[in-house]
Amino acid sequence: MAYKVPSSEVPGYSYIIRHPDFKDGTCGAKYSDVTTLWELFRREVTEFSKKEFLGTRSFDPRTGKFGDYSWMTTTDASEIVDNFGSGLDQVYAKYAPMVPEATPGQQPLGLFSNNRAEWLLAEFAAFRSRRYSVGVGDQLGVDCAEETINHAECAVIVCSMDKIPRMLDRMDMTPGVKVIVSMDKLDCSLPNLFTQAFNSKVAAGWRTRAESMGVVLLDMAQVMDMGRAQPTHVSPPKPEDVCTITYTSGTTSAQKGIVRTHASNVAASKSIGLPLQTQNETYMSFASLAHCFDRFLIYAMMFEHVRIGMYSGDIANLGDDLRALRPTAIVNLPWKLNELYGLIASSTIKAGGLAGMLSRFAYKQKIKRIAAGKGYKHALWDRLIFNKVAQVFGGRVEMLLTGGGQISSELQTFFSVILSCESLHGYGQSENFANGTVQLKGHPAKGNAGVPAPGVDIRLRSVPEMEYLITDSPCPRGEIMIRSKSGFSEYLKEPELTKAAKDGDWVATGDIAQFNADGTISIIDRMKHIIKTGRSFFVAPEFLESCYSKHQLVKDIFINGSVEERELVAIVVPNKEKFVPWARGIVGNAGNLSFENLCANKDVTQALVKELKLHASLNNLMYQEQICAIHCDPMPFEKNSRGFYTSTFKLRRTAVLNSYKDKFPKLFAEADSNVKLTVS
Structure with missing residues (x-):
């Protein structure tokens, strides 16, 4: 899909790719009268x-x-x-x-x-x-x-x-x-x-x-x-x-x-x-x-007019706002869609009985229709099943835009089907005003970051210390470099940081990607977030967090380790809906304990460690990547005032470390004790 600029490779850097409809690297002449x-x-x-x-x-x-x-x-x-x-x-x-x-x-x-x-x-x-x-x-x-x-x-x-x-x-x-x-x-x-x-x-x-x-x-x-x-x-x-x-x-x-x-x-x-x-x-x-x-x-x-409806100011009231406004275009974040998926899927394609069977059949029929290029709407199945779900978002959505992290093709397909709309994902940074890549409208390939937006040049830079190279086969891999007129001028009063973020005309993003065979880009890693443990083993905490967060008992997770400590430990915010009945089964006669008390219960946390170790084994994680002690916190990461997330909802690791700094010494000691008990 993306256009490959001929003879654009230089040592250490991949070839340059551009939007297929804007091969000259510009945005064309449209709207040229608007300069501010x-x-x-x-x-x-x-x-x-x-x-x-x-x-x-x-x-x-x-x-x-x-x-x-x-x-x-x-x-x-x-x-x-x-x-x-x-x-x-x-x-x-x-x-x-x-x-x-x-x-x-x-x-x-x-x-x-x-x-x-x-x-x-x-x-x-x-x-x-x-x-x-x-x-x-x-x-x-x-x-x-x-x-x-x-x-x-x-x-x-x-x-x-x-x-x-x-x-x-x-x-x-x-x-x-x-x-x-x-x-x-x-x-x-x-x-x-x-x-x-x-x-x-x-x-x-x-x-x-x-x-x-x-x-x-x-x-x-x-x-x-x-x-x-x-x-x-x-x-x-x-x-x-x-x-x-x-x-x-x-x-x-x-x-x-x-x-x-x-x-x-x-x-x-x-x-x-x-x-x-x-x-x-x-x-x-x-x-x-x-x-x-x-x-x-x-x-x-605004180039072609937009009615901007402001939400009420209370994020808990967002569903009611959507139903009142009935927007045609909405934006969301992958992590939030994952939460919504669990709620909506449980009453549709994952439901039991006749309702579940009909939902699954209708879902497959709509996927076939979309793949055949016949559009996102289906007269029968929308009326019987999906329009009811679409009303949660106002019932008129024609475009769902996502950014701020990777999204799976399954998740994109699910929301395209239930909302009967185009689902498009993109990638960008604040340094480029969120402008970097976007998926092409009407293109079936999902679960990627799309192609460069018009006027944006993208290439990869080898990162040998992380073993990501532009010569990797079958796909070049490396740090994303972006060149465009939408790049930032500087970090205010920070000349050294500005210099470090740029490579000539290019902005160094710190994100690792690969150029896929179909011409799209996939974000696969982030630079610098590597932990060396006391076992002289290197682990990627964000990758592990992504893996562990798929366990039904886990809502939020932060994994920590250091060169002074042999084992990994974690802060876990449990999924309350799943966790409470499971934990009450662990404590037995104390089954009336609250969510907060269950999180603090030693027997429960030890049982959760075993659950996560089993989950790690089933997902082919090595022993050195297994969590050996946890602290359960009932407060979700996004519902505190400690600033755990960046503006694009990436976890701010320093903020989490500082918030829980008093917990980690005890956790590392507990992890060592747990390992010794296992060995003996």
Whole structure:
């Protein structure tokens, strides 16, 4: 499928591959009039005037219930952006005139909230006067929001009302902040999910407290009033201007500020928009806007208009949001789809009785139909079986997009069948604004990362220390190198890290891939995550975690070892639904123990170690790859505030190690004891 550039091999590097429809390495001339995200926004406003653009669910604070979506048109959005942008000009001139040395001539605007319409509106308002956005998030750890604000030197922060108490409580940690702008009215006259815990009296107290600290507290409505009273001229950004700084944390390192220009963001969004061929989509936004994946897709779909429905702000309510919005395009992550697969499959293709038999027969019939190129819908089986399941996602999904990790062909096929839609997987990094590869629409090959997106060159670099070589047979293997106009400029204030991440015009991703015989790319490993144990044996913890996580009793797992310790140990979060009945069978008379107590029970943890050892043997793992002691934690990795995941939901190994550092000495001692007991 991918186009192989002739005579492009050099020593240590594979040949270069490109998208088959863009063999010259460019994205072509389409949309060439758009060179900045400000121009993209203006295109949306002028080409799709008065069309529904940003959707928000109504909220009743008396009942705590959400209602239907209400829509802001492109024309409404343009007016808000113009007024708020004019007001921001006055706010900066009066209260925050300082310009960071790292970005001469431009100033940052910090954005701190869950996904909501005001986040995007504030960002476009920043672009109006050559300012750039800085996504502030708190998913990566307790202090990461403050670290981001300080590192990016944000003097003005636009945030949701629920973030104001945190900002004021920690103001001594962010001395550079001069202005806080609430997305919500400070008189609480427009109640929503983010204001329900507060009232105008509380907000008045915040204002007094802020003044005592030398901080100005305003709301967006007040800033817009300033803009209406004294409109300012638009000062549009240039393609080479800084557009956004995205903070991301790798699996082993601290946060890095990824500096991106308007030109690179437009290139990335155009690159993915061309092969997806979206038009007048309805899209659910719930992946954090502070990072790049969600914005990347939003910008891509804006070229041919998109209705962006914001989730309610409570991820537990996402299913209800989907049913209310009924999106045509959704994005999800492989690990989340795996969870959904277990729930949906148990009531369909893995169910017992007549219902299960019919579901399996219908499933096979639809697979045959899709393979024959007859489309994703089936008049009979959709009506009888699959439409009921599709209603969980709103019933109108035409495109399911996934990224942030590998996905199996079985999982992609399953969701294509039950949702009657195209399922496309891609690969990218924050350094490339999530733009790298994408699967071709209508192509049957699944379970891979697809081919290079238009305008993206990809090659492999040999990694001899891990025995991945471009000369490997039958498929070249090595580190993915990406060259494109969507690459990042630098890591803010980190010249050495920037230098290490680049190889000339190429970005070194740190991911290991192979070029498949069918022209697709598969991600097969990650560099550096190798543990040498006291047995002088090298193990790949992520590979082992992937293997052990397939056991029905395991939800999350983290494997640790070191050169000082002979055995491997693990932190395990059990799958509560399967674990509780199994564990109660172990403890016998103490069968009324809670999930938390079962996790702490010594007999249960020892029995789980034996289960995992058996699982390892059945999966052909060597003895040195078996886990010899575990700590069971009832708290899932994604449901804590310790920042265990990167923005693309890769496990941050350093964060997990630090969180459980007090557990590991005891676990290693227990592992040695268990092994000695086994030997004796």
